[in-house]
Amino acid sequence: MSDWRRNLFGPTLSLNDGDDNFATFPVEEVLSADDYDYVAVFIGGEHCPYCRDFAPHVLKSHAALATDRRCKVIFMSADKSDENYEIMCNKLRGIPTLPYDLTKTQFTRDLFNLKTIPVLIILRNKHFDREVPDLVTNARHLLVEDPTLSQVQWEEPDWRRTLFGPMLSINDGRDKAATLSVEEVLSADDYNYVAVFIGGEHCPYCRDFAPHVLKSHAALATDRRCKVIFMSADKSDENYEIMCNKLRGIPTLPYDLTKTQFTRDLFNLKTIPVLIILRNKHFDREVPDLVTNARHLLVEDPTLSQVQWEEPQDNGRAGGSSNLYEEQKLLEMTIGKAKEERLRTMDVFVLDNCLRETAVAAVKGQVASDKDQILSAVSKTGISHYIVAAFGELRRPEDVWLMEKRDTLRASPGHFWAFSEIADARTAAAPPTSMESVGLPSGILRCKEYGLQNIILEIDVAHWTNFRYNDFLQLFQTRLDAVRTFSPDAKILINLRDAPSAYFEENAVGKLK
Secondary structure, eight states: OOOHHHHHHOSEEEEEOSSSOEEEEEHHHHTOTTTOSEEEEEEEOTTOHHHHHHHHHHHHHHHHHHHHSOEEEEEEEOOSSHHHHHHHHHHTTTSOBOOSOHHHHHHHHHHTTOOSSOEEEEEESOOTTSSSOOEEEEOTTTTTTOTTOTTSOOSOOOHHHHHHOSEEEEEOSSSOEEEEEHHHHTOTTTOSEEEEEEEOTTOHHHHHHHHHHHHHHHHHHHHSOEEEEEEEOOSSHHHHHHHHHHTTTSOBOOSOHHHHHHHHHHTTOOSSOEEEEEESOOTTSSSOOEEEEOTTTTTTOTTOTTSOOSOOOOTTOTTGGGGHHHHHHHHHHHHHHHHHHHHHHOOOOOOBOHHHHTTTTOSSSOOHHHHHHHHHHHHTTTOOOEEEEEEOSSOOHHHHHHHHTHHHHHHSGGGEEEEEESSOHHHHHSOOSSGGGOOOOHHHHHHHHHTOOEEEEEEOGGGOTTOOHHHHHHHHHHHHHHHHHHOTTOOEEEEETTHHHHTTOGGGTTTTO
């Protein structure tokens, strides 16, 4: 079986007894998990002045680290020669040293992205079947002032603490709250799942949902080995206390909206209430496995029998559930490849706007030869649909160019497009009160004049205060019919330019709402 200690350090370590006598021991014996929880790897070289200054601090601290932190210090050389390696080893008598092997040193530095020396990386002395050990920190800048590294977070990461904090409170029903550690309340020996109810007293949906959570939590603990806890999204301490009193018997997190928002962002929870089910395992991961959001299931299904509680099968892959993280990454890669293939084979419609965008609001300045150069450059990209004009009441340089190109446009009618208002500017500024008073816009008439087949009709709907929904339908229909009379095969797009603001415009009520 693979062992990262052998992969990183080789099969043996040497120990200088102080009299220039080296004894060699198997790496598993020197770095036994029974004796040490951590391995500190000092990487440095005699040629490096910073390493020479740092080495005495490592030598001074290694015994205390072994005793107080169960952390074994070893030396990996980055020296430039065998002679310098021996000098540094003599300075570090009593500290196990790796054989001189710059290939292994470089491999380790690359693995942990160590650009400079000296370093003192702290590794967790466990999970030996993994390819890469867990890195606690690089303690190079801590050791001089803090010889026992008291500032290092030695405890292994636990997503329960990251999400919920170190303690949970349980109200016994008589307004007496007992405070227990999160590991005790959410013990993996007792529970396979954690259900997190996020809500607040200010939210009527949360107030309606809370009794269902309270009613179900005991059955979920018994039948599903699922512990329910409450995380507040309340707006005040007073509302938090009210909701906690409604949930007596359910462990509650301290009132901390920062942690609540962090959790909501982590799982992309946009609304409340929620009841997310998490797998109570893999505590060393940054993010727990999410089973589901059971908010819409619990009312009709108090024991959540419809939830797929079982962990997905490994489909015959070696390693079983321990490889779930790797399998998830493989799945993400597979989905990514499928998306790439979908994009690669998709029939994409690209409508180029270079001819028009380069002359926005211009009534002079751009000449016909400019248009020719732009069209030639765009066509070389493989794009075959072009917006050539945005017609208004005033004539622009593009009108001259279109008149010259009229025969070309008519020869390839399906490739050219133009913008047209649904009504001319003077009409849009003072919207008509009836359909009869709305004439055809000049844009449609010019499309007919120049032989442009395809058109993009544009309108600012919020400005048409006298027109209702059915009026707009009739207006659009008249425009579509007018275009079809001279271009039966036309492709017609409609652009509601102010759609977002029209949803909230008082005058637009009845149109888009």
